[in-house]
Amino acid sequence: MKTSPRQKVLIVDDEPDIRELLEITLGRMKLDTFSARNVGEARGLLAQEAFDLCLTDMRLPDGTGMELVQYIQQRYPQVPVAMITAYGSLEVAINALKAGAFDFLTKPVDLLRLRELVSSALRLPPTGAASTALDRRLLGDSLPMRSLRRQVDKLARSQAPVYISGESGSGKELVARLIHDQGPRANQSFVPVNCGAIPSELMESEFFGHRKGSFSGAIEDKPGLFQVAHGGTLFLDEVADLPLAMQVKLLRAIQEKAVRSVGGQQETVVDVRILCATHKDLDAEVAAGRFRQDLYYRLNVIELRVPPLRERRDDIELLAGNVLKRLAAGSGLPAARLHPQALDALKNYRFPGNVRELENMLERAHTLCENKQIETGDLRLADGNCSAEPGAPDLTQIDNLEDYLENIERKLILQALEETRWNRTAAAQRLNLSFRSMRYRLKKLGLD
Structure with missing residues (x-):
């Protein structure tokens, strides 16, 4: 019976004791190791052997680990690199992640953490293997979408925290899920959480779990989101909505890689990759004092911007066709067709709600259209055409002021x-309304 070849790991460190420790640990994991004392020796070994992983110290006699990360990124992009840094060198570690390192370890090396990192890195798919799946799920052939797919493919091969910015409805959660699905944690949990939807008094319990009897209503032990996501990815959507008190606790959990449940006495080690998103401007939130700067730096190691739909109008026809096919499959009826004028109207619309708005619009039009053809009127575009920036309303077009204002209120509440x-x-929080006021408006507008 033919055995598969053992995977190879390159160890780069000028301290013999560290090299020996890593060689013994990885040898017990049934891995072949090759050691180099400096950058020059490492380059020579890279030219001779095909490695599956490189572990490198930051400070080397003839250069730095950062130089080696950059060299491997350029010459051998299929080889993940993990940086070993002195304890407390967080800024160095973050710079390494930005340069393309897979992950980092701090000295003294925790052997459990080392084995987890190595196992995770060796599960990475080959470079470029994710492209076909990305093409199927991130639809669009526009320049912004081609660029986005390349970035997702690259970020999936890292453990760096990623801040996904973009407008509401642009597909930030889909991008986060793709980063998870194309990476080494794909077989573990992807746990999305809307930070703005959790009542502030329940946040600590939701994130970190609680012990039975720790507060009124805690009738049994409950794991938190960090524990559920252990080994996988925790996606913090609308992270800017976290209150400041919770931001402090989240920062500590990320730094220490451990959480303590409400009512618990000991911390539990957790291994999660953090991805986050918000439609707000996080820089502005930091400047206004509503978001902690230290947490911002931990979450925003790498920023990934998802383009709004109006920046990729060439993709609208493909997206619309895909939505209509999906609707037809769900109803068991033939797919509706877009009249050319309706398609032109979509391409000229501003789409403040982006792809989510397009999907909702087509679902409504698919239901209401006749003869399986969607006309411009079936789309019910706001003001017919929103390609221009909104200005003052045309008073000659307002027959009844109360109806006009009620219509605006309905649109804003539906959007929220x-x-x-x-x-x-x-x-209600997004609209700066009390819950009672929100409930009254929903009833008044027939949205309850």
């Missing part, structure tokens, strides 16, 4: 509900 996945408490 869609952005918060119809969580009324979160939608």
Whole structure:
């Protein structure tokens, strides 16, 4: 019976004791190791052997580990690199992640953490293997989308925290899920959480879990989101909505890689990759004092911007066709067709709700259209065409002021509900309304 070849790991460190420790640990994992004392020896070995992973110290006699990360990124992009840094050198570690390192370890090396890192890195798919799946799920052939797919493919091969910025409805959660699905944690949990939808008094319990009897209503032990996501990815959507008190606790959990449940006496080690997103401007939130700067730096190691739909109008026809096919498959009926004028109207619309708005619009039009053809009127575009920036209303077009204002109120409330996945408490907070006021408006507008 033919055995598969053992995977190879390159160890780069000028300290013999560290090299020996790593060689013994990885040898017990049934891995072949090759050691180098400096950058020059490492380059020579890279030219001779095909490695599956490189572990490198930061400070080397003839250069730095950062130089080696950059060299491997350029010459051998299929080889993940993990940086070993002195304890407390967080800034160095973050710079290494930005340069393309897979992950980092701090000295003294924790052997359990080392084995987890190595196992995770060796599960990475070959470079470029994710491209076909990305093409199927991130639809669009526009320049912004081609660039986004390349970045997702690259970030999936790292453990760096990623801040996904973009407008509501642009597909930030889909991008986060793709980063998870194409990476080494794909077989573990992807746990999404809308930070704006959790009542502030329940946040600590939701994130870190609680012990039975720790507070009124805690009738049994419950794991938190960090524990559920252990080994996988925790996606913090609308992270800017976290209150400051919770931001402090989240920062500590990320730094220490451990959490303590409410009512618990000991901390539990957790291994999660953090991805986060918000439609708000996090820089502005930091400047306004609503978001902690130290947490911002831990979450925003790498920023990935998801383009709004109006920046990729060439993709609208493909996206619309895909939505209509999906609707037809769900109803068991032939797919509706877009009249050319309706397609032109979509391409000229501003789409403040982005892809989510397009999907909702087509679902409504698919239901209401006749003869399986969607006309411009079936789309019910706001003001017919929103390609221009909104200005003052045309008073000659307003027959009844109360109806006009009620229509605006309905649109804003519906938008807030869609952005918060119809969580009324979160939608009320977004509109700066009390829950009682929100409930009254929903009843008045017939949206209850």
